[in-house]
Amino acid sequence: MALAEAILVCLTERPMSGYDLAKNFDASIGFFWRASHQQIYRELGRLREKGYVKSQEVSQNGKPNRIIHTLTPAGQKALRSWSTKPAKHPSIKDDMLVKFYALENMDIDALKDQLTIRMEQHQTKLVKYYRIKERYYDDKPLDLTQKGKLIALEMGIDQEVSMIERLEAAMTKIGNL
Amino acid sequence: MALAEAILVCLTERPMSGYDLAKNFDASIGFFWRASHQQIYRELGRLREKGYVKSQEVSQNGKPNRIIHTLTPAGQKALRSWSTKPAKHPSIKDDMLVKFYALENMDIDALKDQLTIRMEQHQTKLVKYYRIKERYYDDKPLDLTQKGKLIALEMGIDQEVSMIERLEAAMTKIGNL
DNA sequence: TGTATATATGCAAATAGTTGCACATAAAGT
DNA sequence: ACTTTATGTGCAACTATTTGCATATATACA
Incomplete structure (x- = not known):
């Protein structure tokens, strides 16, 4: 743990x-x-x-x-x-993906609403990340400690960006059904 | 649950x-x-x-x-x-990110090894996904059930692709420290 | 005066997830 | 002969996580 x-x-x-x-x-x-x-x-x-x-x-x-x-x-x-010690890969447990997987049994409109909420949540998080990055890491000399935190932060940023892209793509797909 | x-x-x-x-x-x-x-x-x-x-x-x-x-x-x-019911967003719990966050207290070489293993795991998963996609969903007429499963699968694929990109970027960054 | 927020700590119960074990049969490989 | 793989079900113990509660003080706001 x-x-x-x-x-x-x-x-x-x-x-x-x-x-x-x-x-x-x-x-x-x-x-x-x-x-x-x-x-x-x-x-x-x-x-x-x-x-x-x-x-x-x-x-x-x-x-x-x-x-x-x-x-x-x-x-x-x-x-x-x-x-x-080897880092164990995080277990994927995502309600949303299960819901897509079972699309024919789902309420599509409700799912769309949930998608929208999700996108907003990730957007909010992304904004937070960007703010931290600007404030603490941009245009400054960094020591190893800070560099590590910056790498983690940038991974977080990329994660959120790609998540938002995926959710948008999914939204388009279920919109075109 | x-x-x-x-x-x-x-x-x-x-x-x-x-x-x-x-x-x-x-x-x-x-x-x-x-x-x-x-x-x-x-x-x-x-x-x-x-x-x-x-x-x-x-x-x-x-x-x-x-x-x-x-x-x-x-x-x-x-x-x-x-x-x-609203899908709750999956809780992020990732050893690897914590390790980057705490980089100055970590064994960097060990971390690189772990990164490599992680990349291979995601690569393996990606290959599996692609195989399933080709086999069951490409160039075929799909009903709603199948379309849902395809959307989920494509989200899985994009997730893995972006994860691999992130891990590669992180590897480059710690390589250049 | 009452309510909300911030500071500060922590127990208890319920739910969820992992790990190890146990039993039982059959086919296929070494 | 022995081991592995596949089929099939399930308990028990442990670890992890979530949720609800409990206590206590101070400040700000309505």
């Missing part, structure tokens, strides 16, 4: 609370690995047990206390070791 | 045994929704409980008995109803 590793990766940047991590998963790394805050807190518990992170409570006045999690050398080592 | 629906979809073609379904999930519909035979048998039990399929044992000489599952009118109705 890469949730553990995704968390460790975030913590290589800086020590963070569960809340910070959850926000990261909503914004940056979450584009490649989605996780809810509940999942993150539970996983943090496991990582602490394994000794991959160490956690310390920090008092705050007004707001609830934060628990800051720091990557340990053992955690860093685990991350390196993970990097050499 | 679309596993139930994917099974129902298969059964619209013809009544089948769990074994037949498992083969279908290895070949055709499994390209869009992967499932193991254990998952399928369990789900068939649930579908039977709900009254969406009815099952009857058929004796065979020599081979073990088969249990043939037939779609009921209730099952058909459930399928239609599912088709109007």
